[in-house]
Amino acid sequence: MSAIYPVAEIRKIEQAALRDLPPYTLMQRAGQAAAQAALRLLPCPPHSAAILVLAGPGNNGGDALEAAAGLAKAGCEVLALLKTPPSQLPPDAAQALARAQRQGVHLMPPEQFADIDSAQWTLVIDGLFGIGLSRPLDGDWRSLVQAVNAMPCPVLALDVPSGLDADTGTVVGGAGGIAVTASNTITFIADKAGLYTGDGPDYAGSVELATLAIADQYLPAPNMWLNHPGLFSDYLRPRKRNSHKGSFGDVAVIGGAAGMAGAPILAARAAARCGAGRVFVGYAENPPAYDQAQPELMCRHAADLDFSSAVLVVGTGMGMANSALALLTRALDALSWLVLDADALNLLARQPQLQVQLAQRQHAVLMTPHPLEAARLLGLSTSEIQADRVTAARRLASRFNAVVVLKGAGSIIARADGAVVVNPTGNPALATAGSGDVLSGICGALLAQGWPQWEAALAAVWLHGRAADQLVAQGIGPIGLTAGELIPEVRLLLNQLVQER
Ligand SMILES: NC(=O)C1=CN([C@@H]2O[C@H](COP(=O)(O)OP(=O)(O)OC[C@H]3O[C@@H](n4cnc5c(N)ncnc54)[C@H](OP(=O)(O)O)[C@@H]3O)[C@@H](O)[C@H]2O)[C@@H](O)CC1
Ligand SMILES: Nc1ncnc2c1ncn2[C@@H]1O[C@H](COP(=O)(O)OP(=O)(O)O)[C@@H](O)[C@H]1O
Numbered sequence: 001m002s003a004i005y006p007v008a009e010i011r012k013i014e015q016a017a018l019r020d021l022p023p024y025t026l027m028q029r030a031g032q033a034a035a036q037a038a039l040r041l042l043p044c045p046p047h048s049a050a051i052l053v054l055a056g057p058g059n060n061g062g063d064a065l066e067a068a069a070g071l072a073k074a075g076c077e078v079l080a081l082l083k084t085p086p087s088q089l090p091p092d093a094a095q096a097l098a099r100a101q102r103q104g105v106h107l108m109p110p111e112q113f114a115d116i117d118s119a120q121w122t123l124v125i126d127g128l129f130g131i132g133l134s135r136p137l138d139g140d141w142r143s144l145v146q147a148v149n150a151m152p153c154p155v156l157a158l159d160v161p162s163g164l165d166a167d168t169g170t171v172v173g174g175a176g177g178i179a180v181t182a183s184n185t186i187t188f189i190a191d192k193a194g195l196y197t198g199d200g201p202d203y204a205g206s207v208e209l210a211t212l213a214i215a216d217q218y219l220p221a222p223n224m225w226l227n228h229p230g231l232f233s234d235y236l237r238p239r240k241r242n243s244h245k246g247s248f249g250d251v252a253v254i255g256g257a258a259g260m261a262g263a264p265i266l267a268a269r270a271a272a273r274c275g276a277g278r279v280f281v282g283y284a285e286n287p288p289a290y291d292q293a294q295p296e297l298m299c300r301h302a303a304d305l306d307f308s309s310a311v312l313v314v315g316t317g318m319g320m321a322n323s324a325l326a327l328l329t330r331a332l333d334a335l336s337w338l339v340l341d342a343d344a345l346n347l348l349a350r351q352p353q354l355q356v357q358l359a360q361r362q363h364a365v366l367m368t369p370h371p372l373e374a375a376r377l378l379g380l381s382t383s384e385i386q387a388d389r390v391t392a393a394r395r396l397a398s399r400f401n402a403v404v405v406l407k408g409a410g411s412i413i414a415r416a417d418g419a420v421v422v423n424p425t426g427n428p429a430l431a432t433a434g435s436g437d438v439l440s441g442i443c444g445a446l447l448a449q450g451w452p453q454w455e456a457a458l459a460a461v462w463l464h465g466r467a468a469d470q471l472v473a474q475g476i477g478p479i480g481l482t483a484g485e486l487i488p489e490v491r492l493l494l495n496q497l498v499q500e501r
């Protein structure tokens with residue numbers, strides 16, 4: 001399942017399930033799943049492992065103590081750090097503590113709390129705070145997290161790395177806050193957006209989901225999902241034998257002011273190699289005769305292009321001159337499907353009347369802002385966008401009646417009705433000039449081939465990120481991957497997905 005729920009919903013699911021289950025059941029399931037995940041992470045047999053379990057004052061601490069019991073039972077040497085007096089633990093966590101002690105888990109004496117880094121641990125389990133974190137970590141908690149973050153061993157976070165906001169992927173307390181940097185996270189009941197977007201992936205590491213066998217009847221209809229090909233596979237259709245280039249549509253990339261002629265070329269090459277029947281490049285100024293590396297592209301002056309018969313990808317390297325504004329206005333007037341990127345978005349941010357025109361357009365639009373472009377469109381700062389990427393993407397989608405891709409680590413795809421998808425593919429190899437142009441070209445190609453906007457956006461973002469992941473696995477990046485290198489890899493992946501379906 002790929003549903004993502006906000007923390008408030010997870011609380012409701014948990015409460016509803018707990019009403020129908022014997023007490024302590026869910027914590028036992030969480031702890032056991034965590035113990036199994038921990039055993040899989042050990043680089044040695046259990047009886048050679050020394051595991052430090054950090055147990056906080058709430059039920060996240062209870063999960064950790066339950067996991068500690070399971071690990072001790074499996075033969076590991078387990079030491080638990082518990083600052084809270086047992087009498088102050090919630091009932092389930094107190095039960096987990098009793099079980100851990102029966103299994104031979106030792107409690108660390110308080111005088112050793114400041115020296116946890118003096119021992120060599122095989123693994124640390126972070127069960128300090130989960131979704132109940134209500135304020136930034138300070139004092140002893142902060143020192144503890146600092147010590148864990150300096151350790152070389154793997155760290156398994158339970159539910160969410162302590163200190164991270166599970167909804168937004170920001171550290172609680174902002175720049176002054178702190179969170180556990182885990183190598184792995186096992187999250188319970190359902191995925192949380194904050195594990196996949198913004199700073200979340202840097203803290204959560206590799207994420208595994210344990211649903212705790214919660215029956216479907218307790219799960220409300222989601223309106224947030226984790227991106228995967230199942231969400232767009234209906235459109236991964238093999239080509240009919242009896243087809244021709246007209247069957248796969250035209251893309252016209254509009255952009256390319258002086259000094260930025262390469263940007264639309266990247267988008268256009270991506271569009272051609274992702275299957276558009278014909279690809280035009282409409283230059284704001286001085287079109288080149290043709291693209292030597294991809295002579296299939298038809299390079300023209302944008303003023304000479306028919307805007308009504310192609311999917312228009314507008315804005316890549318377009319500049320902010322009056323001529324660019326005129327091209328954007330013409331594109332918004334056209335009945336064609338639109339992808340708005342880069343300078344098209346920057347111009348829109350400056351032109352309230354064009355924003356009204358966009359929101360009222362009959363044919364909806366796909367917009368691909370990076371956080372700064374999103375900030376300009378919403379009149380906010382980039383840090384305000386990054387503080388809650390899901391909300392920012394939803395606001396843009398509803399304001400402009402558009403499908404919006406808020407780019408950056410863990411891209412957020414949002415729809416005007418509030419549906420959101422969080423993308424788990426991609427890596428910092430993509431932090432290179434032109435990779436956004438490639439994304440807009442992929443979007444254009446899928447739209448030209450008849451994909452609806454929502455599925456086109458989901459597929460384009462997933463493929464773009466996955467291509468970068470595969471290239472990095474081959475050693476092509478993260479350092480020095482260039483945007484153009486993504487294009488053949490995306491083509492390969494798209495063909496593979498169609499074949500596998
Ligand atoms: N219930 C169940 O059966 C299941 C629960 N599950 C597990 O429970 C987790 C949620 O448990 P939880 O609600 O007890 O919250 P948790 O994250 O442990 O922290 C709350 C405690 O921390 C304290 N506190 C907060 N911030 C603080 C700070 N900065 N500095 C210091 N203290 C701070 C807060 O104190 P207070 O804010 O009240 O002062 C309170 O004492 C969830 O993530 C999952 O792991 C799953 O196993 C499924 C079954
Ligand atoms: N750290 C990262 N992790 C995942 N994806 C990233 C990361 N950095 C950048 N990207 C992706 O790379 C692309 C960059 O787009 P953009 O900022 O518009 O670049 P440009 O304008 O140079 O083409 C976006 O799709 C973005 O989501």
Ligand SMILES: [K+]
Nearest residue numbers: 129158160162
């Ligand atoms: K935790």
